[in-house]
Amino acid sequence: MSEHALRLVELRKSFGPTEIIRGVDLDIHKGERHVIIGPNGAGKSTLFNLISGRFPVSSGRVELHGQRIDGLPPHQINRMGLSRSFQVTNLFHRMSVFENIRCALLWSMGYKYAFWKLVGRQRRLNEEAERILEQVHLQARRDVPAAMLSYAEQRALEIGATIAGGADVILLDEPTAGMSLTETEQAVQLIREVTAGRTLVMVEHDMGVVFGLADRVSVLVYGELIATGTPEEIRANTAVQEAYLGTEVA
Amino acid sequence: MNARLKNALAAAALTAVTSLASFGAAAQDTIRVGYIDPLSGPFANVGDAGFKHLLYMAEKINSEGGVLGKKIEMIPLDNKSSPQESLVVLREAIDKGVQYVTQGNGSHVAGALIDAVEKHNRRNPDNAVLFLNYAAVDPELTNEKCSFSHFRFDANAEMKLSAMTDYMAEQEDIERVYLINMDYAHGHQVSRITKELLAEKRPDVQIVGDVLHPIGKVKDFAPYVSKIKSSGADTVVTGNWGNDLSLLVKAGADAGLDVDYYTFYAGGLGTPSALGQAGKDRVYHVTEWHTNLPVEEDTPEMGEFSDAFAERYPGIDWYYNRLGTQMLMLKKAMEEADSTDPMEVAKAMEGMEMETPYGTVTMRADDHQLLQPLYVSVLTEGVEKDVENTGLGFKTVARIEADDTALDTTCEMKRPE
Amino acid sequence: MSEQSIKQTPAHIAPAPRLRLLRGAGIWIGALIVVLVLPMIFSSGHSVSMLTQMCSAIVFALSYNMLLGQGGMLSFGHAVFSGLGGFIAMHVLNAVNDGALVIPLELMPIVGGLGGLAFAIPFGWISTKRAGVTFAMISLGIAELVAASALMFTGFFGGESGISSNRVVDHTLFGFLGVSYGPSIEVYYLAGAWMLIATFAMYLLTLTPLGRMANAVRDNPERAQFVGYDPHLVRFLQFSLAGFFAGVAGGLTVINYEILTADALSAIASGTVLVMAFIGGIGFFFGPILGAILITYLQTSLSSFSEAWLMYFGLIFVGMVMYAPHGLAGIVMAHRPALRSGRAGKLLLSYLVAAVPTALLLVGLISLIEMGYHLSTAYMPEYPISLFGVEVNVTQLRYWLGAVAITAVGLAVFLWVMRLIRRAWHEVNAALGGERT
């Protein structure tokens, strides 16, 4: 019905007396790679939490493919095709890498709460899990518990688990935070690969990543969007430069 | 790692070692009596006291030549107060060649044992077992549930209440009675039977309250005391035991509640010391024996006997006199049957009469209920023999003859061919 | 595994072992043989009854681990479901005895299971909304409520004397073979069969989508939501199934003892199953089996060895929690890498060396405890007791000094030998390339 994958309308969120998100309107086009930037404390992660259903919204609307999703619990939002990663690694830490991916696949492949099927016997499921493992380059670490992975590996697994369910809208929260330069490059390459053909919304600090990856960029400052546009437009936007980018871009 | 190993080994070594320690010599020519009662956990003290009574009796009988030339050997079996655990140890006992088991704490355990012994005797007639019950007082056990393999040596709850209400009926100053009981079968029975008997014997007495409270869960009886107080009761009848009795009486004394308590278990192990002064001159109970009886009934040999026991086991008074009766009657029955075969002994014991220092006792054949004289007594100061070194002791206020304690039974005994 | 690679790992989860899978049919055939042969070795009536009880305890402990080990739900009230399931089975069995129903005795565990399930559904729904302490406390509250009700509703629970029944019924599946289930050995084989079936079923459950998601929800309920699962529903289903198997265990108990009392659903029973699962090792599927066997054995046997059995029980228990927090299964599994690589010989040698001071230490400790109990509880403390073949008079100081000396020497040598073992352990595992992290 609409070409918007995701639509935020007059979205607001308060914690007690403080309003963190102050009326955000944003349309994410289908298939675009949209990056949200902003200074610390601007409310970027909160915005993600509102979209994905982790926090209830105070007012306003969130639409996924034209359907309202605000007020739904996270698992239902996920089933409607939106998947997210976390800024702080958030995995099934005692389970192996392979199991992490396989669990992320179960719902989308229709297994629901089945307790009469053996996962080991589901060929398609296991092949798909192997495929994603390969995609995120973790085949070698297949049977290692997630908690034992290196940081960069955990981030890769986080991305793998996020895309595994086949969601067409992917929310990534600072996927490269805390990575070295080479690790970041690899991560960007990985993100590019795995989100091909899907809608990507991403929070990012690293301007190199932002301008290398984004189709469009939105700038969130103190809970308000001050600009949305192509990387070039944002770079040229004086308000953004004053409010946020400062000399960093120049 | 080391320590893990240590623990694994500890378990193994422990079992190996302790099994060596405890199963030393077990002679074949003994009559084994299994004692199934709590020997660990919260009621271990009560079980332990009962066992010491039995050990003492066994020693006495053995030192006088035993029974048919055989010694009596007591085997302690810890049932942890659980009917299910009792069946486990019953099987263990049977494996060890035990043919007589005795138990007293808890009619529910006794009920389970009767059931299990019945089933066992039916399934293994050549290896039968007798169950001698010394303290489980549920009337059912010698009525609906009566069994040929079960003999009860304690007066049942109904008999005791009958004796108690006989005495109460004569007390003109009793006008308003309050019933407070633990919320389980025994408490329910005390409440029900007391109401029936009082209605019959003293229709003018008013029942001003009838309360059930959970077993062992009440920490502070003050609220119950205020209820009793506001009901205007002058007498409380209770089947409570252990802490539920001591706490009730103490809370009453603290609040200045002026009532008499008619109880079952005021003499129960540890209860007199827990009651202390709070129970003085107001706590009555009905039993077949109390430590002051040898003085009152002029039976010095029993006095010596009970003193010797108290000296031998400091901190425990001779309380279960019926255990003495039980062991002596068992001996007599074996000698009459000239056999230690349980079924022969059971036949001999049916209807058996025996002389005791306090009169003749009879094992009624109809239902295997022992008939013995009962005494209503009150906890008071200044008696010759005190209990638990409290300075307080029991003084008899009424004796009920054995025949007068007898009640009708509905038992339809199934006897083996 | 390098230091660096695990630095992001919160310290408390690092050594937690994965739920290992039991592979291959061999182990199941082995189990079957053990179940068949055991009563031929331990053939007395008491042993057979204990073995039967072990079967029931194994099912119960495994069902508990579906909650704690696999689902991350710490329950203080699991006995509610085995108990209620058992009572349902008991009433059905009585109805069968009265001729009101026709159900073969062999299916009573299923009846118990359905009973457990029926109660697990409502209780599970309200208690699984949250995990953690909230769940634990709700389970405690429900357990207390049900246990107290059991004494109030005497019609259903039979008050404190419980409900009894007769397992010898007219209709059985194997009656044509002359099986009556009167003799306890026949009951044992029935329980053994059910134990194997239930264990196998619970094992398979861990391999299903629900089983996997139960692990996922245990590890991270939030993430589970973001892969499309409702943690409440996952926990609820897992809980209900655990309730079913607990009921099966209850049904087995009913057949074994033919009596069921309110004790069966008391807080103590719930605590016991927690202890079984933990001592056995909640991180491994087979852990609770070991725990169930050990604890059942200790409970039924220790008390006939020594009046101090609760002290030993407490000591063993505290010792296990402190020094073997992954349970018996953890100890076994820690040796697997060494065994596989054939380096266990070195370890075994050091264990053999350690056995001597360990035995000495135990002799000392047991002597001290037994002497203490004798002094405290015996009516005539001066009456000598026999400890390890020595006549000991506990009122004489020299015996105490002797016991203390044995303990001290044992402890000193033990600690010294432990250093050797630790070294051997490190050598063996270092040689394995730090496979065990």
Next chain:
Amino acid sequence: MLELITFSLINGVLYGMLLFMLSSGLTLIFSMMGVLNFAHASFYMLGAYFAYQISTFVGFWPALIIAPVLVAIVGAFVERYMLRHVHQHGHVAELLLTFGLVYLIDEIIHLVWGRMPVDYRIPEVLDFTLFSLFGIGFPAYRGFMFLVGVVMFVALYLVLTRTRVGLIVQASLSHPDMVDALGHNVPRIFTLVFALGTGLAGLAGVIAGNYLITEPGMGWAMGPIVFVVVVFGGLGSLTGALIASMIIGLVTTFAIGLNLSLADLFASLGLEITREAFMADLWFLELSRIGPILPYLLLVLMLIFRPRGLMGTRET
């Protein structure tokens, strides 16, 4: 009726105060360390026995001080050499350790003091009737118990709000992870808190042991109810624990005073129920019979509808 209400009020508040003395220590331990200390009631019992023993040598008043201190020392030892050892393995391990401690403390008490109640008495100075109401005496010792409870609450409150250590403890009640970050020696604070908590339980034992009965089963009787108070009141809140204690004290006491059953209720609505009716057990169950288990019902309801408890600063 007025009589009944007055007494239920007095008794309820007093019982509540006893519960509070026990649960305040557990609130500290549970909130800060996350340890479900199942042995808490065992420390309470230990306090009573210590007090009994000390009072046979030097009388009640020194025992009032010395016994809780001894219990606190035992508590500190347990934390330092046992709990800390298993801390890394999570809360279940800690919980099970305290579970095992229950057995050990029980058995040690059996060994030292035997299985019988000991004769631990109320000091003679306090053994008189304070006042009488509607003909029922109010023992002075109950007044003393109440007083100790109040003093304890005030002192604890002051320590927690006015001293440095108190502020750190309070901070870590609501944010256990934060204190570590602030650079305070958390293990030492843990030991301190555990000692304080068990010491408070010991004090409750000293006070209650002679009023009730000092015997080996007294710990079992108090065990689970303390958890109800702590969780009901809410983690991290001393005031919550106080209010919860009072509510639970009053509810149980008032329930005992009322002989109402569902059948009575229906009868007042004109619906007659007979003893033969379906589930008669339930309809004729009187409130006074279920009084002592009402706290558990309250607990379950509270956790379903408000998981952080009455005044909890965070969800349990």
